[in-house]
Amino acid sequence: MAATRLFLRASPVKCSLTGLTGGVHSSLGLTLLKLSPACTAKPQAQRRHAAHFTYHPEPAPSQYGPTQKMNLFQSVTSALDNTLAGDPTAVIFGEDVAFGGVFRCTVGLRDKYGKDRVFNTPLCEQGIVGFGIGAAAAGATAIAEIQFADYIYPAFDQIVNEAAKYRYRSGNMFDCGKLTIRSPWGCVGHGSIYHSQCPEAFFTHCPGIKIVVPRGPVQAKGLLLSCIADQNPCIFFEPKILYRAAVEQVPTEAYQIPLSQAEVLQEGSDLTLVAWGTQVHVLKEVAAMAQEKLGVSCELIDLRTILPWDTETVCKSVVKTGRLLISHEAPVTGGFAAEISSTVQVRVRWEIKAFYFFYVTDFKL
Amino acid sequence: YVSTYADFTPQATFDIKKCDLHKLEEGPPLQAVLTREEGLQYYRTMQTIRRMELKADQLYKQKIIRGFCHLYDGQEACAVGIETGINLSDHLITAYRAHGYTLTRGGTVREIMAELTGRRGGIAKGKGGSMHMYTKHFYGGNGIVGAQVPLGAGVALACKYLGNNEICVCLYGDGAANQGQIFETYNMASLWKLPCIFICENNKYGMGTSVERAAASTDYYKRGDFIPGLRLDGMDVLCVREATKFAAEHCRSGKGPILMELQTYRYHGHSMSDPGVSYRTREEIQEVRSKSDPISMLKDRMLSNNMASVEELKEIDVEVRKEIEDAAQFATTDPEPPLDDLCNHIFYNDPPMEVRGTNPWTKLKSVS
Numbered sequence: 255m256a257a258t259r260l261f262l263r264a265s266p267v268k269c270s271l272t273g274l275t276g277g278v279h280s281s282l283g284l285t286l287l288k289l290s291p292a293c294t295a296k297p298q299a300q301r302r303h304a305a306h307f308t309y310h311p312e313p314a315p316s317q318y319g320p321t322q323k324m325n326l327f328q329s330v331t332s333a334l335d336n337t338l339a340g341d342p343t344a345v346i347f348g349e350d351v352a353f354g355g356v357f358r359c360t361v362g363l364r365d366k367y368g369k370d371r372v373f374n375t376p377l378c379e380q381g382i383v384g385f386g387i388g389a390a391a392a393g394a395t396a397i398a399e400i401q402f403a404d405y406i407y408p409a410f411d412q413i414v415n416e417a418a419k420y421r422y423r424s425g426n427m428f429d430c431g432k433l434t435i436r437s438p439w440g441c442v443g444h445g446s447i448y449h450s451q452c453p454e455a456f457f458t459h460c461p462g463i464k465i466v467v468p469r470g471p472v473q474a475k476g477l478l479l480s481c482i483a484d485q486n487p488c489i490f491f492e493p494k495i496l497y498r499a500a501v502e503q504v505p506t507e508a509y510q511i512p513l514s515q516a517e518v519l520q521e522g523s524d525l526t527l528v529a530w531g532t533q534v535h536v537l538k539e540v541a542a543m544a545q546e547k548l549g550v551s552c553e554l555i556d557l558r559t560i561l562p563w564d565t566e567t568v569c570k571s572v573v574k575t576g577r578l579l580i581s582h583e584a585p586v587t588g589g590f591a592a593e594i595s596s597t598v599q600v601r602v603r604w605e606i607k608a609f610y611f612f613y614v615t616d617f618k619l
Numbered sequence: 620y621v622s623t624y625a626d627f628t629p630q631a632t633f634d635i636k637k638c639d640l641h642k643l644e645e646g647p648p649l650q651a652v653l654t655r656e657e658g659l660q661y662y663r664t665m666q667t668i669r670r671m672e673l674k675a676d677q678l679y680k681q682k683i684i685r686g687f688c689h690l691y692d693g694q695e696a697c698a699v700g701i702e703t704g705i706n707l708s709d710h711l712i713t714a715y716r717a718h719g720y721t722l723t724r725g726g727t728v729r730e731i732m733a734e735l736t737g738r739r740g741g742i743a744k745g746k747g748g749s750m751h752m753y754t755k756h757f758y759g760g761n762g763i764v765g766a767q768v769p770l771g772a773g774v775a776l777a778c779k780y781l782g783n784n785e786i787c788v789c790l791y792g793d794g795a796a797n798q799g800q801i802f803e804t805y806n807m808a809s810l811w812k813l814p815c816i817f818i819c820e821n822n823k824y825g826m827g828t829s830v831e832r833a834a835a836s837t838d839y840y841k842r843g844d845f846i847p848g849l850r851l852d853g854m855d856v857l858c859v860r861e862a863t864k865f866a867a868e869h870c871r872s873g874k875g876p877i878l879m880e881l882q883t884y885r886y887h888g889h890s891m892s893d894p895g896v897s898y899r900t901r902e903e904i905q906e907v908r909s910k911s912d913p914i915s916m917l918k919d920r921m922l923s924n925n926m927a928s929v930e931e932l933k934e935i936d937v938e939v940r941k942e943i944e945d946a947a948q949f950a951t952t953d954p955e956p957p958l959d960d961l962c963n964h965i966f967y968n969d970p971p972m973e974v975r976g977t978n979p980w981t982k983l984k985s986v987s
Contacts, residue, residue: 349826350826374833377795
């Protein structure tokens with residue numbers, strides 16, 4: 255479920271900085287509420303909303319060579335295959351990666367490249383990441399897998415204190431830029447508290463690492479290859495609900511999609527929508543609904559890289575539309591939308607004549 | 620059928636396997652005395668756990684239980700043996716394969732099954748599910764591997780501090796034995812002589828990884844290094860009982876922590892999404908079932924020593940089946956928790972606080 259923040263420019267309610275609740279005196283809010291059949295203001299009548307969206311594959315990219323139909327986990331396998339083939343120092347390790355991984359992201363790689371390049375680790379996340387940092391510092395392209403993003407916390411110290419700061423504290427003598435950490439991320443419907451988390455916000459508080467979340471197979475392969483090539487430690491979160499659901503024509507050769515560049519998926523004039531990962535597809539549907547039922551033209555941006563994020567693209571869009579809505583799966587308080595909204599507010603402040611906050615939130619279980 | 624109980628042997632002494640010892644001069648006794656009542660009670664409890672797990676399997680396949688479900692069948696002797704070696708006032712904490720312990724620690728089958736189906740009659744009010752079941756002095760039911768062990772040491776510290784002569788049994792698996800926090804806990808428990816029994820339930824596989832492929836040393840009872848350890852047959856309920864009694868005595872006498880490794884086996888896969896046969900052969904599972912099944916072992920012992928009759932044990936089976944059926948019926952028909960419960964118990968708060976619902980015009984109340 256998503257947390258959303260909404261900025262309105264020049265709202266009819268003059269300059270009232272109401273804090274937490276928009277209340278039903280927001281005409282836009284009421285309209286939205288009436289249009290949505292599943293939404294009711296009465297909690298007793300509320301029914302459970304499971305994450306629901308339809309995945310629409312994007313057209314096959316033509317500039318990267320021949321393509322093949324792949325789903326998200328197959329596109330990850332393809333990226334790893336390309337890496338192991340082209341880089342003799344590349345190694346992949348994590349829990350259960352040898353047989354193919356619990357999400358089948360590493361199927362066939364051990365047979366193809368050998369057990370000294372694709373190997374299992376015992377159950378020790380802190381050890382996995384620490385070991386990965388060392389391997390990367392010594393010159394190996396280390397690709398570590400953390401089985402679920404929910405389990406990344408024992409490794410938090412290693413990521414934040416060791417990996418992120420290695421280059422800085424050694425005066426560029428050492429670095430672990432060849433480290434990439436991959437982890438399944440996000441809600442999947444039945445995951446509950448320990449198989450559904452989106453911890454990107456915890457890591458955005460830390461300079462020195464990069465965080466990337468793709469929205470589909472073509473994006474995933476290109477962004478993962480960029481992360482692996484990037485000379486900084488990267489965390490690559492893969493939306494697990496899309497592993498099988500997202501199917502596209504993906505180039506078989508290696509290609510890179512640049513990091514720290516957000517992508518404008520559709521242009522619009524009235525409202526900027528920002529999301530990453532699975533939520534991009536939900537907002538695609540929202541944009542279509544808004545156009546059809548409200549006549550609102552939405553500009554949809556996929557952030558792609560969460561840290562360092564593309565402030566230019568987002569701010570430019572907000573200057574154009576005057577309104578910003580950010581939606582993500584993680585809890586609202588301290589979620590990355592807070593950072594985006596405050597940065598936009600500072601950068602674009604002089605464009606906003608009046609602002610009115612209200613939170614459109616879904617309770618994240 | 621009228622059973623003349625005077626015909627049965629009231630109690631018998633059985634030889635049990637010697638334990639492997641680490642940093643211990645003496646181990647648990649090599650013989651265990653089993654009375655008829657105890658035997659029937661252990662049989663009933665183990666059979667209840669077995670049938671409950673098989674029922675959960677069935678309900679999961681019918682999609683009445685959703686989410687994650689880690690079954691305990693095959694390991695019943697561990698839960699029952701440990702419980703008989705300690706008191707109900709002692710404390711126990713384990714990981715996610717917790718249904719058996721929830722039962723032995725005072726939960727009822729009805730509550731457990733209703734929790735699995737997520738209904739309001741569940742032991743955690745339907746909000747926890749398979750991995751999060753709790754009773755008084757049973758701290759769950761924990762999802763993150765290895766995280767429960769330092770918690771257990773903390774509980775043991777509280778016992779020592781309060782001077783109530785209680786101990787804490789801290790369980791973990793062979794996979795978790797490689798987690799860093801386990802070793803941190805060993806150090807703290809030993810340094811401060813906490814009354815903590817660390818028990819490694821070694822069922823030979825950490826999810827799909829066999830112990831040989833995960834651990835440099837598969838002698839889990841020695842991994843505590845400076846902590847004395849025992850390795851024993853976890854399929855023999857009497858062995859487990861005697862070892863637990865021995866360990867509890869060790870802790871209660873102020874000697875500090877002790878480690879036990881129970882060599883056991885799970886018939887099902889890691890969870891319901893694991894068929895359990897891609898990393899081990901069906902023959903292996905079959906062999907354990909025929910040669911070392913804990914319930915069969917106890918049954919054979921009792922029958923061959925005339926401590927019970929076949930009919931009597933069959934009667935218990937029938938009663939257990941009925942209990943499970945009733946519980947499953949309850950678990951299927953009980954209503955889900957009310958929406959008002961959704962946000963309760965996030966924080967401790969007095970007065971109640973408001974929580975955002977799925978849209979900004981819905982406010983849910985959080986009471987705790």
